[in-house]
Amino acid sequence: MNDLLVGVLDAHGGVDRWARVHTITAHLSIGGPFWGRKGWSEIFGEQTTLELDTRREHIVVTPFTGLDRRSVFDVNPERIVVDTNDGVAVERRDDPRASFAGYEITAPWDALQVGYFISYACWNYLTAPFLFTYPGVETREVEPWQEDGETWRRLHVTFPRSIATHSTEQVFYYGADFMQRRMDYAVEVNGDVLVAQYQYEPKTFHGLVFPTQRRVHRRNVDGTAEQSQTSITLDITEIAIDSDEPPSSTDRDTSSRGQSGIGPYEPVGHRARAV
Numbered sequence: 001m002n003d004l005l006v007g008v009l010d011a012h013g014g015v016d017r018w019a020r021v022h023t024i025t026a027h028l029s030i031g032g033p034f035w036g037r038k039g040w041s042e043i044f045g046e047q048t049t050l051e052l053d054t055r056r057e058h059i060v061v062t063p064f065t066g067l068d069r070r071s072v073f074d075v076n077p078e079r080i081v082v083d084t085n086d087g088v089a090v091e092r093r094d095d096p097r098a099s100f101a102g103y104e105i106t107a108p109w110d111a112l113q114v115g116y117f118i119s120y121a122c123w124n125y126l127t128a129p130f131l132f133t134y135p136g137v138e139t140r141e142v143e144p145w146q147e148d149g150e151t152w153r154r155l156h157v158t159f160p161r162s163i164a165t166h167s168t169e170q171v172f173y174y175g176a177d178f179m180q181r182r183m184d185y186a187v188e189v190n191g192d193v194l195v196a197q198y199q200y201e202p203k204t205f206h207g208l209v210f211p212t213q214r215r216v217h218r219r220n221v222d223g224t225a226e227q228s229q230t231s232i233t234l235d236i237t238e239i240a241i242d243s244d245e246p247p248s249s250t251d252r253d254t255s256s257r258g259q260s261g262i263g264p265y266e267p268v269g270h271r272a273r274a275v
Contacts, residue, residue, distance in 0.1 A: 001133075004141045004153050004174065008129045011178035013208035018054070018130040020244040021208070026050045026126060027239075030118070032216065032232040039108040044118075047237075052123050054130075057164060059123045065111050073119035075164060080116045097164065097189060105191040117189060120164035125234075126210065129172070129180070136160030145173055145223070152181050166195070180211055184219060194218065196225035206241040 009015050030044045045063045052059040062070040065082060069090065072081045082091040093099060096116040109117070124131060132139050138158040145152045152173040159165050166185040173182040180199045186192045196219040199211035216232035217225045 002139065002141050002155075004155055005129070005132060005139050007178045008155070008174055008180075009133070011209065012129055013204075015130065015133060017207050017243075017245065021054050021241055022244075023242040024050075024052050024054060024126055025240040025242075026052075026122075026236055028234055028236040030232075030234055032230060034216070034231040035114070037106070037108075038114060040111065040114050043111065043114055050122050050126070052126060054127055057120070057123055059119045061115065061119060061122075064115060071115035071119060073116065073123070073164075075162070078116075078164060080112050080119065082111060082115060100189040103189070103191060105193050107191075113189075116164075121166065122234075124163075124165050125214065131163075132157055134163070136162060142171065147181075150175060150181075167192075179209070182225075184223070194221070196223075198225070198227075205239040206243065207245075208241065210236065210239060212236040 009018075027047055027049055029046065030048050035041055035043060043065055045067065049062045050059060051062070057073070057075040059073050060070055061073075062085070064071040068085055069082055070085060072083060073079070077094060078096060079092065079094045080096045081089055081093075083089045091112055093112045093116075096112060099110075099113060131137065132155070137160065140156050142154050142156045145154055152175055155172045155174065157170050157172060159168055159170070161168070167188050170183060170185040172180060173184075175181050179202050182199065183197050184195065185197075186194055195216055197214055197216045200213040200215070202209050202211050212235065214232075214234040215230050217227050217230060219225055
Protein backbone atom coordinates (compact mmCIF):
# COMPACT_ATOMS: atom_id res chain seq x y z
CA MET A 1 0.00 0.00 0.00
CA ASN A 2 1.49 3.36 -1.02
CA ASP A 3 2.05 6.10 1.55
CA LEU A 4 -0.55 8.42 0.01
CA LEU A 5 -3.30 5.85 0.48
CA VAL A 6 -2.09 5.11 4.02
CA GLY A 7 -2.32 8.80 4.91
CA VAL A 8 -5.77 9.15 3.31
CA LEU A 9 -7.18 6.12 5.13
CA ASP A 10 -5.86 7.30 8.49
CA ALA A 11 -7.19 10.85 7.95
CA HIS A 12 -10.68 9.50 7.18
CA GLY A 13 -10.95 7.48 10.38
CA GLY A 14 -8.73 4.45 9.82
CA VAL A 15 -9.25 0.96 8.45
CA ASP A 16 -9.81 -0.57 11.91
CA ARG A 17 -12.80 1.64 12.58
CA TRP A 18 -14.15 1.07 9.07
CA ALA A 19 -13.88 -2.71 9.50
CA ARG A 20 -16.48 -2.50 12.29
CA VAL A 21 -19.03 -0.66 10.14
CA HIS A 22 -21.99 -2.61 8.73
CA THR A 23 -24.33 -0.04 7.21
CA ILE A 24 -24.47 3.69 6.48
CA THR A 25 -27.62 5.79 6.25
CA ALA A 26 -27.22 9.21 4.63
CA HIS A 27 -29.74 12.01 4.23
CA LEU A 28 -29.03 14.33 1.34
CA SER A 29 -30.46 16.54 -1.38
CA ILE A 30 -29.75 15.71 -5.03
CA GLY A 31 -29.98 18.45 -7.63
CA GLY A 32 -28.64 19.95 -10.83
CA PRO A 33 -29.84 20.23 -14.43
CA PHE A 34 -28.53 16.77 -15.35
CA TRP A 35 -31.69 15.02 -14.15
CA GLY A 36 -33.96 17.24 -16.24
CA ARG A 37 -31.87 16.54 -19.33
CA LYS A 38 -32.43 12.85 -18.72
CA GLY A 39 -36.19 13.44 -18.48
CA TRP A 40 -36.50 13.21 -14.69
CA SER A 41 -36.29 16.68 -13.17
CA GLU A 42 -38.35 15.64 -10.11
CA ILE A 43 -37.41 11.99 -9.68
CA PHE A 44 -35.92 12.64 -6.23
CA GLY A 45 -37.75 14.17 -3.30
CA GLU A 46 -36.64 17.29 -1.49
CA GLN A 47 -34.69 14.99 0.83
CA THR A 48 -33.33 11.61 -0.23
CA THR A 49 -32.30 8.80 2.11
CA LEU A 50 -29.60 6.31 1.15
CA GLU A 51 -29.16 3.07 3.07
CA LEU A 52 -26.13 1.03 2.06
CA ASP A 53 -24.17 -2.03 3.04
CA THR A 54 -20.45 -1.24 3.31
CA ARG A 55 -19.23 -4.73 2.42
CA ARG A 56 -21.31 -5.51 -0.63
CA GLU A 57 -22.70 -3.21 -3.28
CA HIS A 58 -26.24 -2.96 -1.96
CA ILE A 59 -28.04 0.38 -1.61
CA VAL A 60 -31.64 1.53 -1.13
CA VAL A 61 -32.73 4.99 -2.35
CA THR A 62 -35.89 6.46 -0.77
CA PRO A 63 -38.07 8.03 -2.12
CA PHE A 64 -37.67 7.22 -5.80
CA THR A 65 -40.20 8.16 -8.53
CA GLY A 66 -42.76 8.75 -5.77
CA LEU A 67 -43.13 9.12 -2.02
CA ASP A 68 -44.34 5.53 -1.71
CA ARG A 69 -41.54 3.97 -3.78
CA ARG A 70 -37.84 3.24 -3.50
CA SER A 71 -35.06 1.76 -5.61
CA VAL A 72 -32.96 -1.22 -4.54
CA PHE A 73 -29.62 -2.01 -6.20
CA ASP A 74 -27.62 -5.22 -5.80
CA VAL A 75 -24.71 -6.92 -7.52
CA ASN A 76 -23.63 -10.53 -8.18
CA PRO A 77 -25.59 -10.36 -10.39
CA GLU A 78 -26.35 -6.69 -10.97
CA ARG A 79 -30.02 -5.77 -10.75
CA ILE A 80 -32.06 -2.66 -10.04
CA VAL A 81 -35.60 -2.86 -8.67
CA VAL A 82 -38.19 -0.17 -8.04
CA ASP A 83 -40.64 -1.32 -5.40
CA THR A 84 -43.14 0.08 -2.94
CA ASN A 85 -42.10 0.90 0.60
CA ASP A 86 -43.80 -2.37 1.56
CA GLY A 87 -41.46 -4.32 -0.71
CA VAL A 88 -43.80 -5.02 -3.62
CA ALA A 89 -41.80 -4.93 -6.88
CA VAL A 90 -43.04 -2.45 -9.51
CA GLU A 91 -40.19 -2.61 -12.03
CA ARG A 92 -37.04 -4.70 -12.27
CA ARG A 93 -34.05 -4.95 -14.61
CA ASP A 94 -31.24 -7.48 -14.51
CA ASP A 95 -27.84 -6.46 -15.93
CA PRO A 96 -28.90 -2.78 -16.02
CA ARG A 97 -25.55 -1.57 -17.36
CA ALA A 98 -26.19 -3.35 -20.64
CA SER A 99 -29.26 -1.13 -21.20
CA PHE A 100 -26.98 1.87 -21.83
CA ALA A 101 -25.26 0.29 -24.85
CA GLY A 102 -25.08 2.78 -27.71
CA TYR A 103 -26.38 5.68 -25.61
CA GLU A 104 -24.98 9.17 -26.30
CA ILE A 105 -24.72 12.03 -23.81
CA THR A 106 -28.05 13.52 -24.93
CA ALA A 107 -30.05 10.28 -24.70
CA PRO A 108 -32.88 10.29 -22.11
CA TRP A 109 -32.98 7.55 -19.48
CA ASP A 110 -35.80 5.54 -18.04
CA ALA A 111 -36.38 5.35 -14.27
CA LEU A 112 -34.44 2.13 -13.83
CA GLN A 113 -31.42 3.64 -15.56
CA VAL A 114 -31.54 6.68 -13.29
CA GLY A 115 -31.83 4.38 -10.28
CA TYR A 116 -28.84 2.34 -11.39
CA PHE A 117 -26.69 5.44 -11.94
CA ILE A 118 -27.43 7.18 -8.63
CA SER A 119 -27.15 3.88 -6.72
CA TYR A 120 -23.72 2.75 -7.85
CA ALA A 121 -22.40 6.33 -7.77
CA CYS A 122 -23.44 7.03 -4.18
CA TRP A 123 -22.31 3.63 -2.95
CA ASN A 124 -18.85 4.39 -4.34
CA TYR A 125 -18.84 7.91 -2.88
CA LEU A 126 -19.81 6.81 0.62
CA THR A 127 -17.42 3.85 0.82
CA ALA A 128 -14.35 5.69 -0.51
CA PRO A 129 -11.49 5.78 0.37
CA PHE A 130 -11.84 2.45 2.19
CA LEU A 131 -13.26 1.00 -1.00
CA PHE A 132 -9.73 1.25 -2.40
CA THR A 133 -8.63 -1.58 -0.08
CA TYR A 134 -11.29 -4.00 -1.31
CA PRO A 135 -10.35 -7.14 -3.31
CA GLY A 136 -9.38 -6.45 -6.91
CA VAL A 137 -8.93 -2.67 -6.51
CA GLU A 138 -5.47 -1.41 -7.50
CA THR A 139 -3.94 1.95 -6.57
CA ARG A 140 -0.80 3.91 -7.39
CA GLU A 141 0.28 7.47 -6.83
CA VAL A 142 0.77 9.56 -9.98
CA GLU A 143 2.22 13.02 -10.58
CA PRO A 144 0.76 15.85 -8.46
CA TRP A 145 -1.62 18.52 -9.75
CA GLN A 146 -1.46 22.29 -9.26
CA GLU A 147 -4.73 24.15 -8.78
CA ASP A 148 -5.72 27.39 -7.02
CA GLY A 149 -2.21 27.83 -5.67
CA GLU A 150 -2.18 24.40 -4.04
CA THR A 151 -0.45 21.12 -4.84
CA TRP A 152 -2.74 18.11 -4.72
CA ARG A 153 -1.37 14.59 -4.60
CA ARG A 154 -3.17 12.18 -6.90
CA LEU A 155 -4.13 8.53 -6.53
CA HIS A 156 -4.87 6.51 -9.66
CA VAL A 157 -7.42 3.79 -8.90
CA THR A 158 -8.29 0.82 -11.10
CA PHE A 159 -11.55 -0.94 -10.26
CA PRO A 160 -12.41 -4.54 -11.13
CA ARG A 161 -15.50 -5.18 -13.22
CA SER A 162 -17.11 -6.78 -10.17
CA ILE A 163 -17.60 -3.27 -8.74
CA ALA A 164 -20.19 -1.12 -10.51
CA THR A 165 -18.71 2.36 -10.82
CA HIS A 166 -18.36 5.25 -13.27
CA SER A 167 -15.31 3.88 -15.07
CA THR A 168 -12.55 1.34 -14.53
CA GLU A 169 -9.86 4.03 -14.30
CA GLN A 170 -10.34 7.01 -11.96
CA VAL A 171 -8.06 9.60 -10.33
CA PHE A 172 -8.54 11.05 -6.84
CA TYR A 173 -6.94 14.31 -5.66
CA TYR A 174 -5.89 15.02 -2.05
CA GLY A 175 -4.66 18.09 -0.22
CA ALA A 176 -1.90 18.32 2.38
CA ASP A 177 -4.42 17.24 5.05
CA PHE A 178 -5.25 14.09 3.01
CA MET A 179 -8.81 15.28 2.45
CA GLN A 180 -10.26 14.64 -1.00
CA ARG A 181 -10.48 17.72 -3.21
CA ARG A 182 -11.51 16.25 -6.55
CA MET A 183 -12.03 13.07 -8.55
CA ASP A 184 -11.83 12.50 -12.32
CA TYR A 185 -13.63 9.83 -14.29
CA ALA A 186 -15.41 9.10 -17.55
CA VAL A 187 -19.10 8.18 -17.22
CA GLU A 188 -19.29 4.97 -19.21
CA VAL A 189 -23.10 4.85 -19.07
CA ASN A 190 -23.36 8.41 -20.43
CA GLY A 191 -21.28 8.36 -23.59
CA ASP A 192 -17.95 8.32 -21.71
CA VAL A 193 -18.30 12.03 -20.92
CA LEU A 194 -15.26 13.35 -19.04
CA VAL A 195 -16.04 14.60 -15.53
CA ALA A 196 -14.24 16.49 -12.77
CA GLN A 197 -16.09 16.24 -9.47
CA TYR A 198 -15.14 18.48 -6.55
CA GLN A 199 -15.68 17.68 -2.88
CA TYR A 200 -16.15 20.19 -0.05
CA GLU A 201 -17.00 20.46 3.65
CA PRO A 202 -15.57 17.24 5.11
CA LYS A 203 -17.31 16.39 8.37
CA THR A 204 -16.94 13.65 10.95
CA PHE A 205 -19.68 11.14 11.74
CA HIS A 206 -19.02 8.37 14.26
CA GLY A 207 -15.27 8.92 13.82
CA LEU A 208 -15.33 8.63 10.01
CA VAL A 209 -14.87 11.59 7.69
CA PHE A 210 -17.08 12.24 4.65
CA PRO A 211 -17.19 15.17 2.21
CA THR A 212 -20.70 16.59 2.56
CA GLN A 213 -20.81 18.59 -0.67
CA ARG A 214 -20.14 17.33 -4.20
CA ARG A 215 -20.25 19.33 -7.42
CA VAL A 216 -19.99 17.68 -10.83
CA HIS A 217 -18.54 19.50 -13.85
CA ARG A 218 -17.48 18.60 -17.38
CA ARG A 219 -13.73 18.07 -17.77
CA ASN A 220 -11.61 19.27 -20.66
CA VAL A 221 -9.02 17.07 -22.36
CA ASP A 222 -6.24 19.10 -20.69
CA GLY A 223 -7.58 18.12 -17.27
CA THR A 224 -9.15 21.45 -16.37
CA ALA A 225 -12.76 21.63 -15.22
CA GLU A 226 -15.60 23.64 -16.77
CA GLN A 227 -16.69 25.12 -13.47
CA SER A 228 -18.98 27.71 -15.06
CA GLN A 229 -21.65 25.00 -15.18
CA THR A 230 -22.57 22.44 -12.54
CA SER A 231 -24.49 19.41 -13.78
CA ILE A 232 -25.11 17.54 -10.51
CA THR A 233 -25.11 18.64 -6.86
CA LEU A 234 -25.09 16.38 -3.81
CA ASP A 235 -25.43 17.84 -0.31
CA ILE A 236 -25.37 15.56 2.72
CA THR A 237 -27.14 16.81 5.84
CA GLU A 238 -26.77 13.79 8.14
CA ILE A 239 -25.07 10.40 8.27
CA ALA A 240 -25.87 7.55 10.68
CA ILE A 241 -23.52 4.60 11.01
CA ASP A 242 -24.31 1.11 12.31
CA SER A 243 -21.15 -0.51 13.65
CA ASP A 244 -19.86 -2.82 16.35
CA GLU A 245 -18.35 0.16 18.18
CA PRO A 246 -20.60 2.43 20.25
CA PRO A 247 -20.12 6.14 19.48
CA SER A 248 -18.21 8.28 21.95
CA SER A 249 -19.04 11.86 22.82
CA THR A 250 -16.45 13.06 20.29
CA ASP A 251 -17.25 10.70 17.42
CA ARG A 252 -19.59 13.11 15.68
CA ASP A 253 -18.19 16.58 15.18
CA THR A 254 -19.68 18.33 12.18
CA SER A 255 -17.69 21.49 12.79
CA SER A 256 -14.28 20.00 12.09
CA ARG A 257 -12.53 17.20 10.30
CA GLY A 258 -12.00 15.42 13.58
CA GLN A 259 -8.68 13.68 12.94
CA SER A 260 -6.10 16.38 13.62
CA GLY A 261 -8.03 19.47 14.57
CA ILE A 262 -7.92 20.88 11.04
CA GLY A 263 -11.15 22.65 10.13
CA PRO A 264 -13.31 21.83 7.10
CA TYR A 265 -11.63 22.55 3.77
CA GLU A 266 -13.26 25.41 1.92
CA PRO A 267 -11.22 25.99 -1.24
CA VAL A 268 -10.85 29.61 -2.27
CA GLY A 269 -12.45 30.17 -5.67
CA HIS A 270 -13.71 26.63 -6.22
CA ARG A 271 -16.66 26.83 -3.89
CA ALA A 272 -17.96 30.07 -5.28
CA ARG A 273 -17.86 28.77 -8.82
CA ALA A 274 -19.29 25.36 -8.00
CA VAL A 275 -22.49 26.20 -6.18
